[in-house]
Amino acid sequence: MLFILLLIVSISFTTYSQESTNEIIPKRVYNTKKLKEVPIIDGVISEDAWNVVEWSSDFVQKEPNEGVAPMHQTKFKVMYDDKYLYIAIRAFDDKPELIQQRLTRRDGFAGDRVNVIIDSYHDKRTAFAFTTTAAGVKGEEIVTQNGDNWDDSWNPIWYTDAKVDNKGYTVEMKIPFSQLRFGNAKEQIWGFNINRTFFRKQERSLWQRIPNSQSGFISEAGELHGLIDLVSQKQLEIQPFAVLQYDSYPKEGNNPFRDGSDFKLNAGLDAKIGITNDLTLDLTINPDFGQVEADPGAIALDGFQIFFKEQRPFFVENKNIFNFEFADGSDNIFYSRRIGRNPHKKVGNNIETDLILQDDEFADVPQNSTILGAAKFSGKTQNGWSIGVLESVTANEFAKIKETNGNTRKEIVEPLTNFFVARAQKDFNERNSFIGGIFTATNRNLDDNFPELHKAAYTGGVDFRHTWHNRDFYLEGNTILSHVKGSEEAILDTQTSIARLFQRPDADYVDLDPTRTSLTGSGGRVKFGKQGGGNWRYNGGFIWRSPELELNDVGFLRQTDEMIQFTQVRYLWQIPKGIYRDIDLSAEQSTIYDFGGNLNKSRFAVEGRVNWKNNWSSNIGMGSSTQMHRNSFLRGGPRFKVADDKFIYAFVETDKSKKFSLKLGYVRIRSEENVSDTDKYEFKINYQPFNSFSMSLENVLEKTSDKSQYVTTKDFGNLKRYILGNIENDSWTTTLRLNYSLNPNMSIQFYGQPYIARGRYSDFNYVTNSTASSINDRVRMYNENEISENNDRFSIDENLDAIADYTFKNPDFSYVQFRTNLVARWEYIPGSELFFVWARGGAGSDDARNSLSRSFRNQILDKPLESTFLIKATYRFVR
DSSP states (O other), X not given: XXXXXXXXXXXHHHHHTOOOOOOOOOOOEEEOEEOSSOOOOSSOOOOGGGGGSOOBOOOEEEESSTTSOOSSOEEEEEEEOSSEEEEEEEEEOSOGGGOOOOOOSTTOOOSSEEEEEEETTOOSSOEEEEEEETTOOEEEEEEEGGGTEEETTOOOOOEEEEEEETTEEEEEEEEEGGGSOOOOOSEEEEEEEEEEEEGGGTEEEESSOOOTTSSOSGGGOEEEEEEESOOOOOOEEEEEEEEEEEEEOOOOTTOTTOSSEEEEEEEEEEEEEEXXXXXXXXXXXXXXXXXXOOOOOOOOTTOXXXXXXXXXXXXXXXXXXXXXXXXXXXXXXXXXXXXXXXXXXXXXXXTTSSEEOOTTOEXXXXXXXXXXXXXXXXXXXXXXXXXXXXXXXXXXXXXEEEOTTSOEEEEEEEOEEEEEEEEEEEEETTTTEEEEEEEEEEEEEOTTSOTTSEEEEEXXXXXXXXXXXXXXXXXXXXXXXXXEEEOHHHHHHHHHSTTTOTTOTTOTTSOOOTTOOEEEEEEEEEEEEEOSSSSEEEEEEEEEEOTTOOOTTTSBOOOOSEEEEEEEXXXXXXXXXXXXXXXXXXXXXXXXXXXXXXXXXXXXXXXEEEEETTSOEEEEEEEEEESOEETTTTSSSOOEEOOOEEEEEEEEEOOTTSSEEEEEEEEEEEEGGGOEEEEEEEEEEEEEEETTEEEEEEEEEEEEEEEEEEEEEEEETTEEEEEEEEEEEEEEEEEEEEEEEEETTEEEEEEEEEXXXXXXXXXXXXXXXXXXXXXXXXXXXXXXXXXXXXXTEEEEOTTOSSSOSEEEEOOOEEEEEEEEEEEEEEEEETTEEEXXXXXXXXXXXXXXXXXXXXXXXXXIITSOOEEXXXXXXXXXXXX
């Protein structure tokens, strides 16, 4: 099949005759000069101060017609003084009334805009990007991986403005040298480029042309010369904050901790200290994340952890330096959501909790661990070292329990924990290669209170990347080791967790040892590919995760015991022709084995992506998965064969430059023998009726039917019964976002998301031969004489002696979550902000027999919700 696909691609390649060769593009140079007078940064380029330097122009299209002149030209000037870099930009447009002046909050990146890209390290891999829109909205990004990663979490202090006139629009920028990083040479030579987005035509043009066939972006920038005798401007910023918070919620009977309202006053401090011009120390004391958007709703029926995106500002900023994605997907040695997580011990009045309350006892349990303090030391030096060190301490957390006699006692639910991360990379080979390493340590002060937790966890890894032939080809890889220590109970829990399941009866290649007090594992990846030059792209590689690998004390790891081989081939049509702007056709193949040599999955897929001349885009893909087995499916039982499946998906998106745009998507999965079916529908609209207001509405409906959904495991004499059921699982998510901006520094945002998930079970059965080829041989159905239901429990009488052999709870569920967040933000002076936040929401379970809409009405519309009102003020002192 792969050969046939490659043959088709080759025929298409011959038909279109679009093979291209690498062009040698000369580096453009702009010579700046020191200013004589200081211009006013108001967006109007009228002062004589700008006359000390010349204009530069001759921009070239990057998209859609790479290499030709843009529809409208752009020109710019650059000058400097002892503390600032000054940039003036004139963006011509013969229809200024059509310029898209879309107001958003900072980093909105909407409408017509220009980006100034400065590689002050001149390492040809890293840059600082400063964006100003025609409406005067600013944005900033740290660019890494030679342009593959753009991180907008960086928020430096700088100054800009823009004005629209009868020739187009103009932009002025004033960038402090303290916000950049550079060496000590007498004359600085920086990488430099300017990108203009002509929004209504979705056209991008660059000052320094970069062909689409060229791999790399920062490395291909032009150069800025003439910066003489710059003095290092060490950064010093101190930002105290204060928060007033009022919580309102339904009163819960006689619970003294839930009397209907709470009031909190909080304060803390963030600071940035420039240790050198290259390296910065970030400090936070008692950080507050009250204005952070709530996590989306999700339910994991497979038992694995769910990855949630980091949204807390302290951990988001400069996160690229600490990143060590060692395998694929979300697996990472450092996952900052572990710091400040919810307490490990659960408190409640059922047997599934760690601390069981007596009748008429009440508990006040903290939602998250308190971060006493955290510090980051990070940056990149002129000689190519990227360095990151993070240290954080979270407090002992206690639950307050009101006893029946009126006394209050404390029970510890989370131990004092120290988290440490150190990361380094070194560039060499003229910045075409790097080698790096990472080390993490988690240490807990358990005091014999948490025998189930690791006392210590350590990970270490090395990574490398080498490119050659003008960066067209690359070889990259990494390898990691993990080591966890704890009590016999803690290490036994690790061995038997769903990521490992050493207790599986057919896992003779691993040893379950209940006396162990430590566990050491390994993992890694090696990958080779072609990423530039011509129209062909390809890659292939190998990933492994040993059964003993464990990262989840301060990292993220879903599954172990895997060896994955993968390949991908792509062909690109990069020159617009006929009705399309560009086309990307790809084919990929992978196989997954466990460390026992068992083949657990073989997958093949093809995908096509097209950007059309009318600025619409679409992609369609299809493929199949065969030989599918899951070691974790039976939660400690034997390896289970999952039905082979075939899938197809299609998405189409209209022109995003229009005031109204639409995205539609559909995913369909069908398995052999009709064991499982999935249909997923996505619908998203974006609407901007006027420049200061925008809205988006996204709906996702997923409907799944699976005859072999795992339910539970029960003992039947000396046998294990792995019980499955036919689940009808429906979920619906709607996400609404409203944005209104009074000006670039003042905005109001609304976020709302209801999430509803419902699962109904029927046709219960148990596993008889877990690896049989047919579902009819893998399971046996319970007949009506063997199964009965009473008081929400099922009783099983297999031997028909009128005595229940085992019982299990009805697994039906209906979960509803509703989260809203209304945030008014005012940046009253650069870097200092005032937030007004109103958050409202609730969550609960409903009768699974109800429809999704009925469950939403019962749990959300007909019940009082919880509300939080918050005022947060920050002030940034800058030297």
